[in-house]
Amino acid sequence: MTSLQAGLSMESACRMARRDLEECFGQSRHPILSHIDAICRGLDLNMSMEELFSRFADQSGIQDIHEFAAVMETARKSGGDLVEIIRNSAGHLQAKMETTEEIRACLSGIQLEKNIMLAMPLIMLLYLNMTGAAYTVILYESLAGRILMSLLLAAMVACYYWTEAILKKCSVL
Numbered sequence: 001m002t003s004l005q006a007g008l009s010m011e012s013a014c015r016m017a018r019r020d021l022e023e024c025f026g027q028s029r030h031p032i033l034s035h036i037d038a039i040c041r042g043l044d045l046n047m048s049m050e051e052l053f054s055r056f057a058d059q060s061g062i063q064d065i066h067e068f069a070a071v072m073e074t075a076r077k078s079g080g081d082l083v084e085i086i087r088n089s090a091g092h093l094q095a096k097m098e099t100t101e102e103i104r105a106c107l108s109g110i111q112l113e114k115n116i117m118l119a120m121p122l123i124m125l126l127y128l129n130m131t132g133a134a135y136t137v138i139l140y141e142s143l144a145g146r147i148l149m150s151l152l153l154a155a156m157v158a159c160y161y162w163t164e165a166i167l168k169k170c171s172v173l
Contacts, residue, residue: 001090018033018040049076
């Protein structure tokens with residue numbers, strides 16, 4: 001986007017982006033570098049930017065890249081303001097990433113709450129056994145107490161799997 005704002009063509013901007021990314025990642029072979037290299041090689045072979053970005057989108061399998069490639073193709077064919085389009089696309093991607101991070105943070109908090117809620121009955125029972133074993137003797141020695149404790153244990157296991165299923169569904173969204 002910066003190179004385009006400076007007046008460079010999209011092709012030159014991609015080459016500048018490659019150099020900038022190479023400086024950021026150094027000698028490590030980051031996946032984005034191999035994709036940018038493929039785009040630069042395609043430019044050297046006089047392939048169109050639209051085709052190169054479409055290939056990049058297909059190889060990455062990322063929906064945002066598909067959308068960007070389609071928008072870029074439309075903008076280049078219709079003569080739209082490519083700098084403004086890229087600025088808007090970058091803003092949308094940044095907002096999406098921030099939202100994703102907020103969701104992950106909320107899910108982490110919910111995961112912690114789940115673990116605490118599942119551990120509390122065990123901690124309370126352990127505390128009662130340590131401080132006043134007379135209160136819990138009936139839970140271990142009578143048939144009704146054993147049935148109750150077995151049912152409660154089964155309920156805790158069911159709650160664990162139920163909350164895991166809910167969190168799994170939420171993390172997919």
